[in-house]
Amino acid sequence: VRPSLQDLRQQASIAAKVFVQRDYTTGTICQFQTKFPSELETRIDKQQFEETIRTLNNLYAEAEKLGGRSYLEGCLACVTAYTIFLCMETHYEKVLKKIAKYIQEQNDKIYAPRGLLLTDPIERGLRVVEITIFEDQSNGRIEGR
Protein backbone atom coordinates (compact mmCIF):
# COMPACT_ATOMS: atom_id res chain seq x y z
CA VAL A 1 0.00 0.00 0.00
CA ARG A 2 1.54 3.28 -1.01
CA PRO A 3 1.63 5.61 1.96
CA SER A 4 -0.50 8.70 1.61
CA LEU A 5 0.45 12.14 2.78
CA GLN A 6 -1.57 11.41 5.89
CA ASP A 7 0.44 8.30 6.66
CA LEU A 8 3.60 10.25 6.06
CA ARG A 9 2.62 12.73 8.72
CA GLN A 10 1.59 10.14 11.21
CA GLN A 11 4.14 7.43 10.85
CA ALA A 12 7.34 9.16 9.90
CA SER A 13 9.22 11.04 12.52
CA ILE A 14 10.27 14.60 12.06
CA ALA A 15 13.93 15.25 11.69
CA ALA A 16 13.77 19.02 11.51
CA LYS A 17 11.70 21.97 10.43
CA VAL A 18 12.79 24.82 8.25
CA PHE A 19 11.06 28.18 8.28
CA VAL A 20 11.09 30.48 5.27
CA GLN A 21 10.52 33.98 6.58
CA ARG A 22 8.65 36.88 5.09
CA ASP A 23 10.32 39.29 2.72
CA TYR A 24 9.34 42.88 3.50
CA THR A 25 11.51 44.69 0.96
CA THR A 26 8.51 45.53 -1.23
CA GLY A 27 6.35 46.68 1.63
CA THR A 28 3.75 45.01 3.79
CA ILE A 29 2.32 42.72 1.11
CA CYS A 30 2.74 39.02 1.70
CA GLN A 31 5.96 37.80 0.08
CA PHE A 32 8.38 35.11 1.18
CA GLN A 33 12.14 35.04 0.92
CA THR A 34 13.45 33.01 -1.97
CA LYS A 35 16.77 32.31 -0.28
CA PHE A 36 17.43 28.58 -0.37
CA PRO A 37 17.76 27.17 3.18
CA SER A 38 20.90 25.13 3.71
CA GLU A 39 19.06 22.27 5.44
CA LEU A 40 17.27 21.42 2.21
CA GLU A 41 20.43 21.16 0.13
CA THR A 42 20.51 17.38 0.31
CA ARG A 43 16.82 16.94 -0.38
CA ILE A 44 15.69 19.16 -3.19
CA ASP A 45 16.86 21.26 -6.12
CA LYS A 46 17.45 24.91 -5.51
CA GLN A 47 15.59 25.72 -8.73
CA GLN A 48 12.59 23.69 -7.74
CA PHE A 49 12.34 25.33 -4.36
CA GLU A 50 12.72 28.84 -5.72
CA GLU A 51 10.09 28.11 -8.33
CA THR A 52 7.64 27.06 -5.63
CA ILE A 53 8.26 30.13 -3.52
CA ARG A 54 8.10 32.43 -6.51
CA THR A 55 4.75 31.02 -7.58
CA LEU A 56 3.44 31.45 -4.05
CA ASN A 57 4.64 35.04 -4.02
CA ASN A 58 2.88 35.72 -7.29
CA LEU A 59 -0.34 34.23 -5.98
CA TYR A 60 -0.23 36.34 -2.82
CA ALA A 61 0.50 39.44 -4.89
CA GLU A 62 -2.56 38.64 -6.98
CA ALA A 63 -4.67 38.38 -3.83
CA GLU A 64 -3.62 41.79 -2.58
CA LYS A 65 -3.54 43.52 -5.93
CA LEU A 66 -5.18 46.93 -6.12
CA GLY A 67 -6.98 47.25 -9.38
CA GLY A 68 -10.32 47.79 -11.04
CA ARG A 69 -11.68 44.48 -9.86
CA SER A 70 -10.83 44.91 -6.19
CA TYR A 71 -12.14 48.48 -6.16
CA LEU A 72 -15.39 47.34 -7.72
CA GLU A 73 -15.72 44.64 -5.11
CA GLY A 74 -14.94 47.12 -2.34
CA CYS A 75 -17.48 49.68 -3.50
CA LEU A 76 -20.16 47.09 -4.04
CA ALA A 77 -19.52 45.73 -0.57
CA CYS A 78 -19.69 49.19 0.98
CA VAL A 79 -22.94 50.00 -0.77
CA THR A 80 -24.53 46.78 0.45
CA ALA A 81 -23.17 47.42 3.96
CA TYR A 82 -20.86 44.42 3.59
CA THR A 83 -23.78 42.02 3.64
CA ILE A 84 -22.77 40.84 0.20
CA PHE A 85 -20.01 38.78 1.78
CA LEU A 86 -22.63 36.57 3.35
CA CYS A 87 -23.27 35.07 -0.06
CA MET A 88 -20.03 35.46 -1.92
CA GLU A 89 -16.45 35.14 -0.84
CA THR A 90 -13.87 37.85 -1.21
CA HIS A 91 -11.26 37.86 -3.94
CA TYR A 92 -8.60 37.25 -1.32
CA GLU A 93 -10.36 34.13 -0.07
CA LYS A 94 -10.67 32.81 -3.62
CA VAL A 95 -6.94 33.20 -4.14
CA LEU A 96 -6.22 31.55 -0.80
CA LYS A 97 -8.13 28.52 -2.01
CA LYS A 98 -6.02 28.51 -5.15
CA ILE A 99 -2.90 28.65 -3.01
CA ALA A 100 -4.07 25.75 -0.86
CA LYS A 101 -4.61 23.67 -3.98
CA TYR A 102 -1.22 24.61 -5.34
CA ILE A 103 0.52 23.62 -2.13
CA GLN A 104 -1.33 20.33 -2.01
CA GLU A 105 -0.28 19.64 -5.57
CA GLN A 106 3.34 20.56 -4.92
CA ASN A 107 3.39 18.33 -1.87
CA ASP A 108 1.97 15.38 -3.74
CA LYS A 109 4.17 15.72 -6.78
CA ILE A 110 7.45 17.09 -5.59
CA TYR A 111 7.89 17.36 -1.85
CA ALA A 112 6.41 14.20 -0.37
CA PRO A 113 8.53 11.90 -2.58
CA ARG A 114 11.57 13.62 -1.13
CA GLY A 115 10.40 13.28 2.44
CA LEU A 116 9.43 16.93 2.79
CA LEU A 117 6.14 18.61 3.60
CA LEU A 118 5.08 22.17 2.92
CA THR A 119 2.66 23.71 5.38
CA ASP A 120 0.25 26.28 3.97
CA PRO A 121 1.41 29.66 5.35
CA ILE A 122 -2.17 30.58 6.27
CA GLU A 123 -2.00 27.97 8.99
CA ARG A 124 0.95 29.85 10.43
CA GLY A 125 -0.66 33.26 10.20
CA LEU A 126 1.15 34.09 6.94
CA ARG A 127 4.37 34.48 8.93
CA VAL A 128 6.43 31.63 7.52
CA VAL A 129 6.43 28.80 5.03
CA GLU A 130 7.09 25.81 7.25
CA ILE A 131 8.87 22.92 5.62
CA THR A 132 8.95 19.72 7.63
CA ILE A 133 11.86 17.40 6.91
CA PHE A 134 11.06 13.81 7.66
CA GLU A 135 13.63 11.26 8.62
CA ASP A 136 15.30 9.41 5.82
CA GLN A 137 13.88 5.95 6.46
CA SER A 138 15.83 3.19 4.85
CA ASN A 139 12.87 0.80 4.84
CA GLY A 140 11.60 2.76 1.88
CA ARG A 141 8.31 3.80 3.48
CA ILE A 142 8.77 7.34 2.26
CA GLU A 143 10.94 6.73 -0.75
CA GLY A 144 8.49 4.06 -1.84
CA ARG A 145 6.22 6.81 -3.08
Added chain:
Amino acid sequence: MLGLGVTEPMRECQYSEISVVASSPMDAEHTKRVPRRRKWETFPGRNKFYCNGRIMMAKQTGVFYLTMVLIVVTSGLFFAFDCPFLATNLTPAIPAIGGVLFVFVMGMLFRASFSDPGVLPRATPDEAAHLERQIGEDVANGPGQGGYRPPPRTREVIINGQTVKLKYCFTCKIFRPPRASHCSLCDNCVERFDHHCPWVGNCVGRRNYRFFYLFILSLSLLTVFIFAFVVTHVILRSSQTGFLSALKDSPASVLEVVVCFFSVWSIVGLSGFHTYLIGSNQTTNEDIKGSWSSKRGKENYNPYSYGSIVANCCAALCGPLPPSLIDRRGFVRPDAARPSPRSNGTSAYVSSQPRTRMCDQDQCIQSTKFVLQAAATPLLHNELITVSGGHSLSGKPSLGGPCASLPAAQHTPPGPVPNATWEAEALVRRDQEKSLFRWRASDEVSSPPSLGHGNPLYDPASQDSLHQDSVRGLVKLSSV
Protein backbone atom coordinates in the same frame (compact mmCIF):
# COMPACT_ATOMS: atom_id res chain seq x y z
CA MET B 1 0.36 7.22 15.83
CA LEU B 2 3.67 7.74 17.48
CA GLY B 3 5.69 5.02 15.84
CA LEU B 4 4.61 2.56 18.52
CA GLY B 5 2.51 0.76 15.95
CA VAL B 6 3.92 -2.66 16.54
CA THR B 7 3.23 -2.63 20.25
CA GLU B 8 -0.36 -1.47 20.03
CA PRO B 9 -2.10 -4.83 19.85
CA MET B 10 -0.18 -5.97 22.92
CA ARG B 11 -1.09 -2.81 24.73
CA GLU B 12 -4.75 -3.28 24.04
CA CYS B 13 -4.76 -6.69 25.65
CA GLN B 14 -3.07 -5.29 28.68
CA TYR B 15 -5.59 -2.51 29.01
CA SER B 16 -8.47 -4.85 29.40
CA GLU B 17 -6.84 -6.21 32.55
CA ILE B 18 -5.98 -2.97 34.24
CA SER B 19 -9.00 -1.24 35.63
CA VAL B 20 -7.25 1.91 36.75
CA VAL B 21 -7.74 3.56 33.41
CA ALA B 22 -11.07 2.72 31.89
CA SER B 23 -10.77 4.54 28.60
CA SER B 24 -9.20 3.07 25.53
CA PRO B 25 -5.85 4.30 24.30
CA MET B 26 -7.11 5.09 20.83
CA ASP B 27 -7.23 8.78 20.00
CA ALA B 28 -10.19 8.21 17.72
CA GLU B 29 -12.29 6.98 20.59
CA HIS B 30 -11.03 9.78 22.70
CA THR B 31 -12.45 12.38 20.38
CA LYS B 32 -15.89 10.91 20.87
CA ARG B 33 -15.75 11.30 24.61
CA VAL B 34 -14.33 14.79 24.89
CA PRO B 35 -15.98 17.50 22.78
CA ARG B 36 -13.58 19.17 20.40
CA ARG B 37 -12.75 22.69 21.32
CA ARG B 38 -12.68 25.59 18.97
CA LYS B 39 -9.59 27.71 18.63
CA TRP B 40 -11.18 30.78 20.18
CA GLU B 41 -11.54 28.92 23.45
CA THR B 42 -7.79 28.51 23.70
CA PHE B 43 -6.88 31.90 22.30
CA PRO B 44 -3.92 33.34 24.22
CA GLY B 45 -4.85 37.01 23.93
CA ARG B 46 -7.04 39.01 26.28
CA ASN B 47 -10.08 39.10 24.04
CA LYS B 48 -13.67 38.18 24.65
CA PHE B 49 -15.53 36.01 22.22
CA TYR B 50 -19.26 35.69 21.69
CA CYS B 51 -21.58 33.64 19.51
CA ASN B 52 -19.23 30.66 19.51
CA GLY B 53 -16.29 32.64 18.20
CA ARG B 54 -18.03 34.73 15.57
CA ILE B 55 -17.75 37.95 17.55
CA MET B 56 -14.43 39.19 18.90
CA MET B 57 -14.00 42.15 21.22
CA ALA B 58 -11.57 43.60 23.71
CA LYS B 59 -11.80 42.76 27.38
CA GLN B 60 -13.24 46.09 28.52
CA THR B 61 -16.47 46.76 26.69
CA GLY B 62 -18.20 49.19 29.03
CA VAL B 63 -17.51 52.23 26.89
CA PHE B 64 -18.77 50.44 23.81
CA TYR B 65 -22.16 49.96 25.45
CA LEU B 66 -22.13 53.65 26.32
CA THR B 67 -21.51 54.51 22.68
CA MET B 68 -24.36 52.29 21.60
CA VAL B 69 -26.73 53.70 24.19
CA LEU B 70 -25.90 57.28 23.25
CA ILE B 71 -26.46 56.69 19.56
CA VAL B 72 -29.60 54.61 19.95
CA VAL B 73 -31.22 56.86 22.53
CA THR B 74 -30.47 60.08 20.69
CA SER B 75 -31.65 58.69 17.37
CA GLY B 76 -34.68 57.12 19.00
CA LEU B 77 -35.69 60.42 20.54
CA PHE B 78 -35.19 62.11 17.20
CA PHE B 79 -37.43 59.65 15.39
CA ALA B 80 -40.06 59.70 18.10
CA PHE B 81 -40.35 63.38 18.87
CA ASP B 82 -38.95 65.41 16.03
CA CYS B 83 -39.66 63.37 12.96
CA PRO B 84 -43.47 63.43 13.10
CA PHE B 85 -43.43 67.23 13.02
CA LEU B 86 -40.74 67.41 10.37
CA ALA B 87 -42.35 64.78 8.20
CA THR B 88 -45.68 66.57 8.15
CA ASN B 89 -44.37 70.11 7.98
CA LEU B 90 -41.37 69.69 5.72
CA THR B 91 -40.89 66.39 3.95
CA PRO B 92 -40.99 62.69 4.86
CA ALA B 93 -37.59 62.32 3.27
CA ILE B 94 -36.08 63.58 6.52
CA PRO B 95 -36.90 60.54 8.67
CA ALA B 96 -36.10 58.31 5.69
CA ILE B 97 -32.61 59.70 5.27
CA GLY B 98 -32.17 59.72 9.01
CA GLY B 99 -33.18 56.08 9.14
CA VAL B 100 -30.72 55.07 6.47
CA LEU B 101 -27.94 56.96 8.18
CA PHE B 102 -28.77 55.42 11.52
CA VAL B 103 -28.76 51.88 10.13
CA PHE B 104 -25.45 52.53 8.36
CA VAL B 105 -23.88 53.93 11.54
CA MET B 106 -24.94 50.94 13.62
CA GLY B 107 -23.83 48.53 10.92
CA MET B 108 -20.38 50.05 10.73
CA LEU B 109 -20.10 50.21 14.50
CA PHE B 110 -20.86 46.53 14.85
CA ARG B 111 -18.53 45.63 12.03
CA ALA B 112 -15.70 47.63 13.60
CA SER B 113 -16.34 46.27 17.08
CA PHE B 114 -16.99 42.65 16.35
CA SER B 115 -14.44 41.79 13.70
CA ASP B 116 -10.88 40.69 14.05
CA PRO B 117 -8.71 43.81 13.65
CA GLY B 118 -5.90 41.82 12.06
CA VAL B 119 -4.47 39.92 14.99
CA LEU B 120 -1.27 38.02 14.25
CA PRO B 121 -1.33 34.56 15.75
CA ARG B 122 1.54 33.77 18.08
CA ALA B 123 4.45 31.72 16.89
CA THR B 124 4.31 27.96 17.31
CA PRO B 125 6.99 26.60 19.65
CA ASP B 126 8.99 25.30 16.68
CA GLU B 127 9.08 28.69 15.04
CA ALA B 128 9.98 30.38 18.29
CA ALA B 129 12.86 27.97 18.84
CA HIS B 130 14.08 28.49 15.29
CA LEU B 131 14.00 32.28 15.69
CA GLU B 132 15.78 32.11 19.02
CA ARG B 133 18.50 30.08 17.39
CA GLN B 134 18.82 32.58 14.56
CA ILE B 135 19.02 35.48 16.99
CA GLY B 136 21.69 33.61 18.89
CA GLU B 137 23.67 33.17 15.72
CA ASP B 138 23.36 36.85 14.88
CA VAL B 139 24.72 37.74 18.28
CA ALA B 140 27.53 35.23 17.99
CA ASN B 141 28.58 36.47 14.57
CA GLY B 142 29.34 39.85 16.01
CA PRO B 143 29.70 43.21 14.32
CA GLY B 144 31.54 42.13 11.24
CA GLN B 145 30.16 44.26 8.46
CA GLY B 146 31.13 47.87 8.64
CA GLY B 147 31.23 47.92 12.41
CA TYR B 148 27.50 48.52 12.76
CA ARG B 149 25.15 45.80 13.86
CA PRO B 150 21.55 46.40 14.86
CA PRO B 151 20.85 45.35 18.44
CA PRO B 152 19.70 41.76 18.85
CA ARG B 153 15.96 41.31 18.66
CA THR B 154 15.69 43.88 15.91
CA ARG B 155 16.03 43.46 12.21
CA GLU B 156 16.45 46.15 9.62
CA VAL B 157 14.78 46.01 6.28
CA ILE B 158 14.75 48.48 3.44
CA ILE B 159 11.33 49.24 2.08
CA ASN B 160 11.10 51.49 -0.95
CA GLY B 161 14.33 53.16 0.02
CA GLN B 162 13.52 53.76 3.68
CA THR B 163 15.14 51.79 6.49
CA VAL B 164 12.51 50.25 8.73
CA LYS B 165 13.31 48.51 12.00
CA LEU B 166 11.43 45.31 12.75
CA LYS B 167 11.13 44.65 16.43
CA TYR B 168 10.90 41.29 18.13
CA CYS B 169 7.77 40.77 20.19
CA PHE B 170 8.54 38.89 23.39
CA THR B 171 4.95 37.92 23.99
CA CYS B 172 4.14 36.63 20.55
CA LYS B 173 7.68 35.45 19.83
CA ILE B 174 7.74 36.85 16.32
CA PHE B 175 9.43 39.67 14.51
CA ARG B 176 6.63 42.11 13.99
CA PRO B 177 5.91 42.94 10.36
CA PRO B 178 6.29 46.62 9.49
CA ARG B 179 3.42 48.75 10.79
CA ALA B 180 2.32 46.05 13.20
CA SER B 181 2.23 46.80 16.88
CA HIS B 182 1.47 44.97 20.07
CA CYS B 183 -1.67 46.14 21.83
CA SER B 184 -1.06 45.95 25.56
CA LEU B 185 -4.78 46.01 26.35
CA CYS B 186 -5.63 43.05 24.17
CA ASP B 187 -2.22 41.41 24.46
CA ASN B 188 -2.02 40.76 20.72
CA CYS B 189 0.16 41.88 17.86
CA VAL B 190 -2.10 43.59 15.34
CA GLU B 191 -1.25 44.25 11.71
CA ARG B 192 -1.18 47.89 10.64
CA PHE B 193 -2.08 48.83 14.18
CA ASP B 194 -3.82 52.18 14.34
CA HIS B 195 -4.97 52.50 17.93
CA HIS B 196 -7.08 50.77 20.54
CA CYS B 197 -10.47 52.44 20.58
CA PRO B 198 -12.43 52.05 23.82
CA TRP B 199 -15.53 53.61 22.21
CA VAL B 200 -15.61 50.79 19.75
CA GLY B 201 -14.42 48.21 22.27
CA ASN B 202 -11.71 46.80 20.01
CA CYS B 203 -8.35 47.52 18.42
CA VAL B 204 -8.42 49.32 15.10
CA GLY B 205 -6.11 47.60 12.67
CA ARG B 206 -5.78 46.47 9.10
CA ARG B 207 -9.01 44.54 8.86
CA ASN B 208 -11.41 46.93 10.51
CA TYR B 209 -9.88 50.32 9.82
CA ARG B 210 -12.27 51.06 6.96
CA PHE B 211 -15.27 50.16 9.12
CA PHE B 212 -14.00 52.39 11.88
CA TYR B 213 -13.49 55.26 9.45
CA LEU B 214 -16.90 54.82 7.85
CA PHE B 215 -18.41 54.64 11.33
CA ILE B 216 -16.98 57.95 12.46
CA LEU B 217 -17.71 59.55 9.11
CA SER B 218 -21.34 58.46 9.05
CA LEU B 219 -21.72 59.24 12.74
CA SER B 220 -20.53 62.80 12.15
CA LEU B 221 -23.05 63.07 9.31
CA LEU B 222 -25.78 61.67 11.55
CA THR B 223 -24.87 63.99 14.40
CA VAL B 224 -24.86 67.02 12.15
CA PHE B 225 -28.11 65.85 10.56
CA ILE B 226 -29.89 65.39 13.87
CA PHE B 227 -28.53 68.64 15.24
CA ALA B 228 -29.60 70.61 12.19
CA PHE B 229 -33.10 69.18 12.04
CA VAL B 230 -33.79 69.39 15.74
CA VAL B 231 -32.84 73.06 15.62
CA THR B 232 -35.06 73.48 12.54
CA HIS B 233 -37.88 71.76 14.39
CA VAL B 234 -37.58 74.02 17.42
CA ILE B 235 -37.37 77.13 15.26
CA LEU B 236 -40.43 76.16 13.24
CA ARG B 237 -42.38 75.34 16.35
CA SER B 238 -41.42 78.56 18.09
CA SER B 239 -42.51 80.55 15.04
CA GLN B 240 -45.93 78.96 15.57
CA THR B 241 -46.27 78.87 19.33
CA GLY B 242 -43.39 80.76 20.86
CA PHE B 243 -40.02 79.56 22.00
CA LEU B 244 -40.72 78.40 25.54
CA SER B 245 -43.90 76.51 24.69
CA ALA B 246 -42.04 74.91 21.80
CA LEU B 247 -39.47 73.62 24.23
CA LYS B 248 -42.22 72.42 26.53
CA ASP B 249 -43.95 70.57 23.71
CA SER B 250 -40.85 68.71 22.73
CA PRO B 251 -38.50 68.34 25.72
CA ALA B 252 -36.50 65.61 24.07
CA SER B 253 -35.15 68.11 21.59
CA VAL B 254 -33.18 69.83 24.31
CA LEU B 255 -31.44 66.61 25.26
CA GLU B 256 -30.70 65.82 21.65
CA VAL B 257 -29.24 69.23 20.99
CA VAL B 258 -26.99 68.98 24.00
CA VAL B 259 -25.71 65.51 23.11
CA CYS B 260 -25.18 66.43 19.48
CA PHE B 261 -23.49 69.70 20.26
CA PHE B 262 -20.88 68.11 22.46
CA SER B 263 -20.34 65.11 20.20
CA VAL B 264 -20.03 67.06 16.99
CA TRP B 265 -16.72 68.68 17.89
CA SER B 266 -14.97 65.47 18.83
CA ILE B 267 -16.44 63.23 16.14
CA VAL B 268 -16.10 65.65 13.27
CA GLY B 269 -12.61 66.44 14.45
CA LEU B 270 -11.75 62.78 14.57
CA SER B 271 -13.18 62.22 11.09
CA GLY B 272 -11.08 65.03 9.74
CA PHE B 273 -7.97 63.66 11.41
CA HIS B 274 -8.52 60.18 10.02
CA THR B 275 -9.27 61.56 6.57
CA TYR B 276 -5.84 63.14 6.69
CA LEU B 277 -4.29 59.86 7.86
CA ILE B 278 -5.94 57.92 5.07
CA GLY B 279 -4.88 60.47 2.48
CA SER B 280 -1.26 60.20 3.55
CA ASN B 281 -1.47 56.46 4.32
CA GLN B 282 -0.26 56.70 7.89
CA THR B 283 -1.44 55.08 11.08
CA THR B 284 -2.26 57.05 14.22
CA ASN B 285 0.79 55.42 15.76
CA GLU B 286 3.11 56.68 13.03
CA ASP B 287 1.61 60.13 13.04
CA ILE B 288 2.00 60.55 16.76
CA LYS B 289 5.58 59.35 16.67
CA GLY B 290 6.30 61.41 13.58
CA SER B 291 7.93 58.44 11.91
CA TRP B 292 7.58 59.80 8.40
CA SER B 293 7.49 63.49 9.09
CA SER B 294 9.92 65.67 7.17
CA LYS B 295 11.03 67.16 10.49
CA ARG B 296 13.12 64.07 11.07
CA GLY B 297 15.20 64.65 8.04
CA LYS B 298 15.05 65.73 4.45
CA GLU B 299 15.26 62.16 3.21
CA ASN B 300 12.42 60.96 5.40
CA TYR B 301 9.27 60.02 3.54
CA ASN B 302 6.49 57.51 3.90
CA PRO B 303 7.44 54.33 2.03
CA TYR B 304 3.91 52.95 2.14
CA SER B 305 2.19 55.83 0.41
CA TYR B 306 0.92 55.15 -3.09
CA GLY B 307 1.83 58.63 -4.24
CA SER B 308 -1.51 60.40 -4.54
CA ILE B 309 -4.28 61.09 -2.08
CA VAL B 310 -6.84 59.41 -4.29
CA ALA B 311 -4.77 56.24 -4.58
CA ASN B 312 -4.26 56.15 -0.82
CA CYS B 313 -7.96 56.63 -0.14
CA CYS B 314 -8.95 53.95 -2.61
CA ALA B 315 -6.43 51.54 -1.16
CA ALA B 316 -7.59 52.11 2.41
CA LEU B 317 -11.33 51.98 1.77
CA CYS B 318 -11.82 49.85 -1.30
CA GLY B 319 -8.77 47.64 -1.23
CA PRO B 320 -9.10 43.86 -0.79
CA LEU B 321 -10.19 42.79 2.66
CA PRO B 322 -7.69 40.27 4.03
CA PRO B 323 -9.14 37.29 5.86
CA SER B 324 -8.67 36.68 9.55
CA LEU B 325 -5.42 34.91 10.37
CA ILE B 326 -6.55 33.42 13.64
CA ASP B 327 -9.33 31.10 12.45
CA ARG B 328 -11.44 31.51 15.57
CA ARG B 329 -14.04 28.92 14.75
CA GLY B 330 -11.69 26.21 13.60
CA PHE B 331 -11.24 23.19 15.78
CA VAL B 332 -8.12 22.67 17.80
CA ARG B 333 -6.24 19.87 16.06
CA PRO B 334 -4.07 17.39 17.87
CA ASP B 335 -0.49 17.73 16.66
CA ALA B 336 0.44 14.66 14.68
CA ALA B 337 3.56 12.54 15.10
CA ARG B 338 5.31 14.05 18.03
CA PRO B 339 7.57 13.50 19.72
CA SER B 340 9.68 10.73 18.35
CA PRO B 341 10.55 8.39 21.21
CA ARG B 342 13.65 7.22 19.42
CA SER B 343 16.82 8.83 20.51
CA ASN B 344 18.24 9.87 17.19
CA GLY B 345 19.64 13.07 18.54
CA THR B 346 18.42 15.21 15.69
CA SER B 347 14.83 15.89 16.65
CA ALA B 348 15.56 19.53 16.94
CA TYR B 349 12.18 21.16 16.82
CA VAL B 350 9.98 18.58 18.41
CA SER B 351 6.73 20.35 19.01
CA SER B 352 5.51 20.54 22.53
CA GLN B 353 2.51 22.68 21.77
CA PRO B 354 -0.06 20.63 23.68
CA ARG B 355 2.04 20.73 26.77
CA THR B 356 2.68 24.42 26.70
CA ARG B 357 -1.05 25.00 26.68
CA MET B 358 -1.28 23.89 30.28
CA CYS B 359 -1.15 27.05 32.25
CA ASP B 360 1.18 27.59 35.16
CA GLN B 361 -1.67 27.93 37.58
CA ASP B 362 -2.94 24.46 36.74
CA GLN B 363 0.50 23.04 37.16
CA CYS B 364 0.74 24.64 40.55
CA ILE B 365 -2.59 23.19 41.59
CA GLN B 366 -1.72 19.82 40.20
CA SER B 367 1.74 19.71 41.65
CA THR B 368 0.35 20.57 45.08
CA LYS B 369 -2.12 17.75 44.76
CA PHE B 370 0.66 15.50 43.68
CA VAL B 371 2.76 16.44 46.67
CA LEU B 372 -0.11 15.70 49.03
CA GLN B 373 -0.79 12.39 47.40
CA ALA B 374 2.87 11.52 47.37
CA ALA B 375 3.15 12.29 51.02
CA ALA B 376 0.31 9.91 51.74
CA THR B 377 2.28 6.94 50.46
CA PRO B 378 5.76 6.80 51.94
CA LEU B 379 6.88 4.09 49.57
CA LEU B 380 5.92 6.14 46.56
CA HIS B 381 7.62 9.18 47.99
CA ASN B 382 10.94 7.40 48.38
CA GLU B 383 10.81 6.06 44.89
CA LEU B 384 10.04 9.51 43.60
CA ILE B 385 13.14 10.91 45.14
CA THR B 386 15.38 8.26 43.68
CA VAL B 387 13.77 8.35 40.28
CA SER B 388 13.09 11.99 39.66
CA GLY B 389 16.31 13.32 41.04
CA GLY B 390 16.80 16.66 39.49
CA HIS B 391 13.38 16.78 37.91
CA SER B 392 11.34 16.63 41.07
CA LEU B 393 8.62 18.86 42.37
CA SER B 394 9.89 22.14 41.05
CA GLY B 395 6.57 23.10 39.60
CA LYS B 396 7.86 22.68 36.08
CA PRO B 397 5.51 21.55 33.29
CA SER B 398 6.69 17.99 33.71
CA LEU B 399 4.40 17.62 36.67
CA GLY B 400 1.34 18.71 34.81
CA GLY B 401 0.94 15.35 33.21
CA PRO B 402 0.62 12.85 36.04
CA CYS B 403 -1.24 15.25 38.26
CA ALA B 404 -3.98 15.77 35.76
CA SER B 405 -4.74 12.10 35.93
CA LEU B 406 -4.58 11.65 39.68
CA PRO B 407 -7.82 13.27 40.87
CA ALA B 408 -9.98 11.03 38.73
CA ALA B 409 -8.37 8.09 37.11
CA GLN B 410 -9.58 8.70 33.62
CA HIS B 411 -11.18 12.09 33.36
CA THR B 412 -9.46 15.41 33.76
CA PRO B 413 -12.08 17.53 35.51
CA PRO B 414 -12.79 20.72 33.60
CA GLY B 415 -12.98 22.81 36.76
CA PRO B 416 -9.44 23.16 38.04
CA VAL B 417 -7.93 22.83 34.60
CA PRO B 418 -9.69 25.54 32.63
CA ASN B 419 -7.07 26.05 29.99
CA ALA B 420 -6.01 22.49 29.33
CA THR B 421 -7.03 21.59 25.83
CA TRP B 422 -8.11 18.17 24.92
CA GLU B 423 -4.74 17.71 23.31
CA ALA B 424 -3.24 17.96 26.75
CA GLU B 425 -5.62 15.29 27.94
CA ALA B 426 -4.83 13.08 25.01
CA LEU B 427 -1.21 13.53 25.80
CA VAL B 428 -1.71 12.65 29.44
CA ARG B 429 -3.43 9.50 28.44
CA ARG B 430 -0.83 8.64 25.85
CA ASP B 431 1.87 9.01 28.46
CA GLN B 432 -0.20 7.04 30.90
CA GLU B 433 -0.53 4.28 28.38
CA LYS B 434 3.18 4.27 27.80
CA SER B 435 3.96 4.11 31.47
CA LEU B 436 1.39 1.43 32.13
CA PHE B 437 2.70 -0.63 29.31
CA ARG B 438 6.22 -0.33 30.59
CA TRP B 439 5.12 -1.21 34.09
CA ARG B 440 3.54 -4.40 32.94
CA ALA B 441 6.26 -5.36 30.53
CA SER B 442 9.21 -4.71 32.76
CA ASP B 443 8.98 -3.57 36.29
CA GLU B 444 11.98 -1.32 36.12
CA VAL B 445 12.47 2.36 35.78
CA SER B 446 13.09 3.16 32.15
CA SER B 447 16.16 5.08 31.21
CA PRO B 448 15.18 8.41 29.81
CA PRO B 449 15.42 8.58 26.04
CA SER B 450 17.88 11.27 25.13
CA LEU B 451 16.61 13.94 22.83
CA GLY B 452 19.46 15.70 21.14
CA HIS B 453 18.15 19.20 21.64
CA GLY B 454 16.07 18.64 24.72
CA ASN B 455 13.18 20.99 24.63
CA PRO B 456 13.31 22.76 27.98
CA LEU B 457 9.58 22.78 28.30
CA TYR B 458 9.09 19.06 28.07
CA ASP B 459 11.18 16.28 29.49
CA PRO B 460 9.64 12.94 28.67
CA ALA B 461 12.03 11.20 31.00
CA SER B 462 10.68 12.69 34.15
CA GLN B 463 7.13 12.49 32.81
CA ASP B 464 7.39 8.77 32.23
CA SER B 465 8.96 7.90 35.52
CA LEU B 466 6.58 10.12 37.42
CA HIS B 467 3.70 8.54 35.61
CA GLN B 468 4.90 5.11 36.50
CA ASP B 469 5.14 6.00 40.11
CA SER B 470 1.84 7.79 40.18
CA VAL B 471 0.15 4.75 38.78
CA ARG B 472 1.87 2.53 41.29
CA GLY B 473 0.80 4.89 44.00
CA LEU B 474 -2.76 4.86 42.75
CA VAL B 475 -2.92 1.13 42.78
CA LYS B 476 -1.52 1.04 46.26
CA LEU B 477 -3.96 3.67 47.46
CA SER B 478 -6.86 1.82 46.00
CA SER B 479 -5.82 -1.37 47.68
CA VAL B 480 -5.92 0.24 51.13
